[in-house]
Amino acid sequence: MQARENPEDRILDAAMRVFRRQGFRRSTIEQAAEEAGLTRQALYHHFPSKEALFRGAIARFYERALAAEIEAARAAEAAGRELADIVIAEVTARLRVLFAELQGSPHLEELLSEHLAQSRDLYQTYSARFGEEVAATIARVCRGRKLKLARGVTTEDLARCVEMAIHGTKSAYPSMQPVDAFLKQLAMMLRMLIAGALAQAPAGRSSRETGDRK
DSSP states (O other): OOOOOOHHHHHHHHHHHHHHHHHHHHOOHHHHHHHHTOOHHHHHTTOSSHHHHHHHHHHHHHHHHHHHHHHHHHHHHHTTOOHHHHHHHHHHHHHHHHHHHHTTOTTHHHHHHHHHHHHHHHHHHHHHHHHHHHHHHHHHHHHHHTOOBOTTOOHHHHHHHHHHHHHHHHHHSTTOOSHHHHHHHHHHHHHHHHHHHBOOOOTTSOHHHHHHOO
16 A cells, blocks of 8 residues: 655655746746645645745755764675775765756756755754764764774865865856766865874885774
């Protein structure tokens, strides 16, 4: 027996299709209601305005991105990947949720801009949560594999630098397009960043080998 679809998920899916086609400014709550197969009054029962509808879609996107980030980090870690690969997998999974939500929209730059204008508080809240998750991953992997960060570098410092690398890459690719080029550039930056943040092992031995010695 199939689980019943959450009516708010149905509405948000419809709204995102409208926002992708029309952009935020040209979209109306009537269009979203029609797309969802509801009357305007029925949609208002869940979301009182177009702005609230957009914020709901953004909040759901962030929750999905956070879940994808956690899952990807755990999977890469379980597969025995190196710290840089784990962090890259984690961050890439987060960003791919955004790409999936907005893929093919001719209004991509407007939607990215409006999501800050309409949902800056959500952006700030989830940016902190994303950073905390990256820091937790770094701490967990370093602890489990006996890796050490360079003198004066904390897991929180490195996590903040990871987020700064994402924003720095966005400056070169403001709309994060083309996706593959954006992610390739970001991965290269993260590899160099993490390599520089790890304490160097004595010549001839890896940092993991050194850490494993009692």
